[in-house]
Amino acid sequence: MKVITLCGSTKFKKEFEQANRYLTLKGNIVISLAFFEQSEGIEITKEQAELFGKIHFCKIDMSDEIFVIDVGGYIGSSTRKEIEYAIENRKIVKFYSKSELVKHDKTNDLILE
Secondary structure, eight states: OOEEEEEEOTTOHHHHHHHHHHHHHTTOEEEOOSOOHHHHTOOOOHHHHHHHHHHHHHHHHTOSEEEEEOGGGOOOHHHHHHHHHHHHTTOEEEEGGGSGGGGOSOHHHHHHO
């Protein structure tokens, strides 16, 4: 059992949820985001954004690996910093775009295989 933190743009809520379900059903402890401001249209202050960034680095510290939600290969500046931080702290880094999740529309298809 591994502890995995999901990283990526908050505009990819559906993919975060898909990865969370899939990785959890594979027996992992998955740490995700509290909410998805871009997907949900929530406005946050600069101070809140900085706080959420610090919290996310703490989540990475608690993890064995990170799973980057890089839909279409997209990696924004915050996610890039999280990847660099994870590598510096000897965490395994895996990518959604290179996973079996992108080959299936439904997580259940993967679970049944």
